[in-house]
Amino acid sequence: xxxxxxxxxxxxxxxxxxxxxxxxxxxxxxxxxxxxxxxxxxxxxxxxxxxxxxxxxxxxxxxxxxxxxxxxxxxxxxxxxxxxxxxxxxxxxxxxxxxxxxxxxxxxxxxxxxxxxxxxxxxxxxxxxxxxxxxxxxxxxxxxxxxxxxxxxxxxxxxxxxxxxxxxxxxxxxxxxxxxxxxxxxxxxxxxxxxxxxxxxxxxxxxxxxxxxxxxxxxxxxxxxxxxxxxxxxxxxxxxxxxxxxxxxxxxxxxxxxxxxxxxxxxxxxxxxxxxxxxxxxxxxxxxxxxxxxxxxxxxxxxxxxxxxxxxxxxxxxxxxxxxxxxxxxx
Amino acid sequence: xxxxxxxxxxxxxxxxxxxxxxxxxxxxxxxxxxxxxxxxxxxxxxxxxxxxxxxxxxxxxxxxxxxxxxxxxxxxxxxxxxxxxxxxxxxxxxxxxxxxxxxxxxxxxxxxxxxxxxxxxxxxxxxxxxxxxxxxxxxxxxxxxxxxxxxxxxxxxxxxxxxxxxxxxxxxxxxxxxxxxxxxxxxxxxxxxxxxxxxxxxxxxxxxxxxxxxxxxxxxxxxxxxxxxxxxxxxxxxxxxxxxxxxxxxxxxxxxxxxxxxxxxxxxxxxxxxxxxxxxxxxxxxxxxxxxxxxxxxxxxxxxxxxxxxxxxxxxxxxxxxxxxxxxxxx
Numbered sequence: 082x083x084x085x086x087x088x089x090x091x092x093x094x095x096x097x098x099x100x101x102x103x104x105x106x107x108x109x110x111x112x113x114x115x116x117x118x119x120x121x122x123x124x125x126x127x128x129x130x131x132x133x134x135x136x137x138x139x140x141x142x143x144x145x146x147x148x149x150x151x152x153x154x155x156x157x158x159x160x161x162x163x164x165x166x167x168x169x170x171x172x173x174x175x176x177x178x179x180x181x182x183x184x185x186x187x188x189x190x191x192x193x194x195x196x197x198x199x200x201x202x203x204x205x206x207x208x209x210x211x212x213x214x215x216x217x218x219x220x221x222x223x224x225x226x227x228x229x230x231x232x233x234x235x236x237x238x239x240x241x242x243x244x245x246x247x248x249x250x251x252x253x254x255x256x257x258x259x260x261x262x263x264x265x266x267x268x269x270x271x272x273x274x275x276x277x278x279x280x281x282x283x284x285x286x287x288x289x290x291x292x293x294x295x296x297x298x299x300x301x302x303x304x305x306x307x308x309x310x311x312x313x314x315x316x317x318x319x320x321x322x323x324x325x326x327x328x329x330x331x332x333x334x335x336x337x338x339x340x341x342x343x344x345x346x347x348x349x350x351x352x353x354x355x356x357x358x359x360x361x362x363x364x365x366x367x368x369x370x371x372x373x374x375x376x377x378x379x380x381x382x383x384x385x386x387x388x389x390x391x392x393x394x395x396x397x398x399x400x401x402x403x404x405x406x407x408x409x410x411x412x
Numbered sequence: 413x414x415x416x417x418x419x420x421x422x423x424x425x426x427x428x429x430x431x432x433x434x435x436x437x438x439x440x441x442x443x444x445x446x447x448x449x450x451x452x453x454x455x456x457x458x459x460x461x462x463x464x465x466x467x468x469x470x471x472x473x474x475x476x477x478x479x480x481x482x483x484x485x486x487x488x489x490x491x492x493x494x495x496x497x498x499x500x501x502x503x504x505x506x507x508x509x510x511x512x513x514x515x516x517x518x519x520x521x522x523x524x525x526x527x528x529x530x531x532x533x534x535x536x537x538x539x540x541x542x543x544x545x546x547x548x549x550x551x552x553x554x555x556x557x558x559x560x561x562x563x564x565x566x567x568x569x570x571x572x573x574x575x576x577x578x579x580x581x582x583x584x585x586x587x588x589x590x591x592x593x594x595x596x597x598x599x600x601x602x603x604x605x606x607x608x609x610x611x612x613x614x615x616x617x618x619x620x621x622x623x624x625x626x627x628x629x630x631x632x633x634x635x636x637x638x639x640x641x642x643x644x645x646x647x648x649x650x651x652x653x654x655x656x657x658x659x660x661x662x663x664x665x666x667x668x669x670x671x672x673x674x675x676x677x678x679x680x681x682x683x684x685x686x687x688x689x690x691x692x693x694x695x696x697x698x699x700x701x702x703x704x705x706x707x708x709x710x711x712x713x714x715x716x717x718x719x720x721x722x723x724x725x726x727x728x729x730x731x732x733x734x735x736x737x738x739x740x741x742x743x
Contacts, residue, residue: 274605275676275683277690279698337679341672345606348668352606359608367610367698 108132115313118350126317133314137169137302144287146300147256152176154254154297156245157200157208159193159323161315162260164200166303168318170258171206179208180248180257182241185221186327193323200320209252211244218397222329225396228403233329236396243393246384249297261301264308267353268338270360282368286361293376293385305354439463446644449681457648464645468500468633475618477631478587483507485585485628487576488531488539490524490654492646493591495531497634499649501589502537510539511579511588513572516552517659524654531651540583542575549728553660559731559738564660567727574724577715580628592632595639598684599669601691613699617692624707624716636685 104113106125113123117132124132140146147153153170157163157179170177181197184190194210201208214221225236249257266287273281289299303311315322345352376385381394390398435444437456444454448463455463471477478484484501488494488510501508512528515521525541532539545552556567580588597618604612620630634642646653676683707716712725721729 274695275687277687277693277695279694334680337676341675344672345668349665356606356608362608363610364605364608 117310119307119346119354120351129313130317133165133306133310134169134173136305136310137166138173140287140302140305141173141300144300146258146288146302147175147298149175151256152178152254154245154249154252154257155179156241156257156259157181157197158260159196159200160260161320161322161324162262162303162308162311164197164260164320164322165311165314165318166258166260167200167206168204168320169314170302171204177206178252178254179206180245181208181210182244183210183212183214184237184240185212185214185219185223186329187223189323189325189328192325196321196323200322209248211248213240213244218400220397220400225400228400228407229396231396237329239392239396243384243391245299246295246297250295254297255291256298256300258300258302260303260311262303262306262308262311263353263357264339264342266301266304266357267342268335270357271338271342272334279368279370282365283370286365292373295378295383296376296385304357307353448641450638450677450685451682460644461648464496464637464641465500465504467636467641468497469504471618471633471636472504472631475631477589477619477633478506478629480506482587483509483585485540485576485580485583485588486510487572487588487590488512488528489591490527490531491591492651492653492655493593493634493639493642495528495591495651495653496642496645496649497589497591498531498537499535499651500645501633502535508537509583509585510537511576512539512541513575514541514543514545515568515571516543516545516550516554518554520654520656520659523656527652527654531653540579542579544571544575549731551728551731556727556731559734560727562727568660570723570727574715574722576630577626577628581626585628586622587629587631589631589633591634591642593634593637593639593642594684594688595670595673597632597635597688598673599666601688602669602673603665610699610701613696614701617696623704626709626714627707627716635688638684 104116104123105111106113106128107122108128108131109125111125111128114126115129116123120132122132153175155163155167155170155177157167159181167177167179179197179201181194183194198208198210200206213219214224220240222233222237222240225231225240226233229236245257249255266285270282270285273285287301287304291298306314342353342356376387378384379386379391379394380389381397382391384391384393386392386394435447435454436442437444437459438453439459439462440456442456442459445457446460447454451463453463484506486494486498486501486508488498490512498508498510510528510532512525514525529539529541531537544550545555551571553564553568553571556562556571557564560567576588580586597616601613601616604616618632618635622629637645673684673687707718709715710717710722710725711720712728713722715722715724717723717725
């Protein structure tokens with residue numbers, strides 16, 4: 082059910098829905114349905130939708146994410162953020178195609194693929210689906226994890242990056258949009274800052290320009306929208322999205338960072354947005370060092386690589402080597 | 413009572429005292445009395461004292477805070493950190509003199525002055541005491557606050573900086589040491605990072621070199637020692653220190669930052685130290701911009717200033733102007 086996400090409390094307690102306090106919409110003065118303390122505003126349903134889309138539009142324009150006539154490949158998992166992003170881009174008049182990777186994580190992946198396909202059909206939007214278990218090598222996440230003993234999120238990240246770029250390049254897209262929201266970006270920023278990972282901080286931008294003809298430009302148009310706003314948008318729009326988290330996402334540290342930032346947000350609304358925004362304005366410049374040399378072509382697959390093989394092909398080799406070894410041991 | 417600080421729980425729950433678990437001292441294998449997860453160590457009383465002093469010694473040496481023969485002026489409030497710092501410096505063989513500012517904050521200040529004086533006498537250490545209410549203008553904190561409506565911590569900071577420098581210069585000290593501990597530094601760093609205050613980050617070092625003949629070098633030898641370690645040191649050494657916080661230190665934000673960092677420390681021991689240490693190694697360099705022009709002399713008092721008047725004299729003028737205005741209104 083679409084409402085489950087909201088009832089489960091997707092955001093910090095400082096943002097409220099309902100109109101118990103008789104608040105009025107900041108924009109049209111009709112009764113407000115949602116209060117956004119970080120924006121010092123309250124909105125009725127219609128004006129909230131407008132506000133949300135404007136936030137996205139402003140991010141695209143200010144960060145020069147893509148041009149009005151550029152066709153955008155949207156990475157869609159079936160969750161509220163990616164479906165919301167796809168919807169907003171479509172409603173703003175951009176030409177979009179969805180890309181869904183079926184990761185092979187049991188029921189969770191089946192459920193995600195179904196919700197994504199239903200959404201695309203209902204909205205009449207083109208969708209590309211890629212099943213990782215049906216590639217030349219079966220690279221579904223559980224299989225890769227079983228053969229390599231890598232943490233699932235690490236393997237999944239490598240696979241996603243590879244296929245996002247591969248599909249974009251093959252189909253002629255110049256830009257890929259992902260549904261990372263403000264909470265994701267703030268938590269990742271906090272993690273990078275707590276360890277002062279200068280190289281990661283240098284690359285933490287809502288736009289990652291292409292540095293190779295087979296690296297597509299990556300953009301995060303929701304980086305100014307909190308997880309709560311994203312959930313409210315999905316609810317108001319009546320999306321039927323995947324509510325449950327990926328069963329692999331233990332991600333205790335990331336959740337802790339989100340929790341810390343939510344506590345801060347309660348005391349000081351707007352902290353998260355200021356943290357990310359001021360980083361882009363004032364913090365980021367200090368981490369730009371000598372430009373990283375552009376990648377070369379992977380000797381195996383021709384995709385960009387920072388050594389002989391790209392990280393995807395290294396992963397595949399690991400899977401193949403261990404599989405053969407196990408087969409030999411078993412025979 | 414000296415033990416009150418420990419029983420009140422000065423540190424996060426991840427550090428434990430007592431020997432219920434039968435831990436042994438990492439150094440001498442006798443039963444341990446304190447566990448320090450951030451150092452992956454446990455210590456008996458004697459070895460903890462050694463560990464604490466070594467941490468301070470290493471900070472002084474690595475950061476080149478002062479030379480072995482340099483006489484150090486130690487700012488002493490009467491709390492565990494500053495008394496501990498004074499004691500360690502003395503025990504390490506440095507020549508030290510204490511400087512206590514009596515801020516005029518009612519019973520709290522009287523209590524602090526008494527504890528400081530008792531400590532100095534017991535240890536046979538020279539102490540300079542300055543009563544802010546007995547200066548040319550009465551600049552006790554409550555009076556300054558009453559006349560200027562500044563936040564007390566802001567006024568207090570200006571007063572402290574002024575008199576620390578003035579006393580150091582008049583008495584011929586080249587270095588002033590303060591008792592800021594790791595938790596203070598980590599919380600301040602987090603606050604500066606969350607707002608990306610580049611100019612503050614540029615100056616956040618355990619050593620602030622003198623940029624003017626009347627600005628004395630400021631050092632923080634306890635910056636590697638957690639608040640918990642500092643409290644344990646005070647307890648093991650049997651100090652009779654001021655346990656209560658300054659009544660003005662509402663400092664909700666600073667306390668929140670400390671709380672957030674303590675939560676992180678529970679999950680990932682050593683986070684605080686890594687945050688501060690990696691900032692010094694990797695983060696700080698990015699915030700150094702064009703060198704700030706050196707200060708000129710204040711037209712009123714001759715102390716360093718970044719305008720016609722130093723911030724202390726601006727504060728005094730504010731007090732005087734408002735006092736006269738009130739007297740006129742009253743007459």
